[in-house]
Amino acid sequence: MNLKKISKFLIFIFFLTANYLLLTTRAYAVCPVCTIAVGAGLGLSRWLGIDDAVSSVWIGGLILSSSFWLTDWLKKKHPKLLHLRGEIGSHLGYYVIALMYLIVLVPLWVGKIIGHPYNTILGIDKILFGTAVGSLAFLLGIWTDKKIRLKKGKQLFQYQKVVLPVASLVIASLLIYYYGGYLY
Numbered sequence: 172m173n174l175k176k177i178s179k180f181l182i183f184i185f186f187l188t189a190n191y192l193l194l195t196t197r198a199y200a201v202c203p204v205c206t207i208a209v210g211a212g213l214g215l216s217r218w219l220g221i222d223d224a225v226s227s228v229w230i231g232g233l234i235l236s237s238s239f240w241l242t243d244w245l246k247k248k249h250p251k252l253l254h255l256r257g258e259i260g261s262h263l264g265y266y267v268i269a270l271m272y273l274i275v276l277v278p279l280w281v282g283k284i285i286g287h288p289y290n291t292i293l294g295i296d297k298i299l300f301g302t303a304v305g306s307l308a309f310l311l312g313i314w315t316d317k318k319i320r321l322k323k324g325k326q327l328f329q330y331q332k333v334v335l336p337v338a339s340l341v342i343a344s345l346l347i348y349y350y351g352g353y354l355y
Contacts, residue, residue, distance in 0.1 A: 224292055224351050225344045227301025232309035232340045234275055234302070238268040239313075276302070292351060301347065308343035312336030 242264040312335040
């Protein structure tokens with residue numbers, strides 16, 4: 172394929188995605204605002220030249236946020252998927268999450284971005300380490316939001332569903348940024 176065809180395809184995908192996001196009114200399990208906030212945090216950290224371990228915290232959050240969003244969308248738009256051969260339908264979310272991790276991490280591994288011998292923390296690749304920490308931090312933020320809603324019966328402040336997962340990613344990023352140098 173030549174560069175002109177690739178450019179046209181990418182422009183088409185951009186407008187299709189933008190159109191879908193602008194016209195969507197339904198609230199998802201992890202809201203689109205949270206996904207956009209996590210993506211913006213990742214872009215900002217890479218633009219500022221922040222270490223891979225810290226940037227990867229945001230990759231982990233973005234993968235999970237996108238996975239939950241896609242799973243919820245599939246359940247609502249294609250409910251027949253839930254009734255596929257027992258196990259597949261009941262574990263749809265796990266398959267989507269695994270697929271999202273593969274879509275993100277395999278190209279990084281093939282491109283030799285993951286696996287560089289001098290880019291490690293505790294003997295683990297910085298990108299894999301940060302992605303795992305970010306995934307756990309994002310899950311902690313979602314869990315905290317759900318616990319507060321369950322205990323109080325309502326949210327405590329506006330956009331709590333966005334603020335808690337993003338705040339957990341910020342805290343994890345700061346911890347790795349300031350204390351990550353001691354983990355070598």
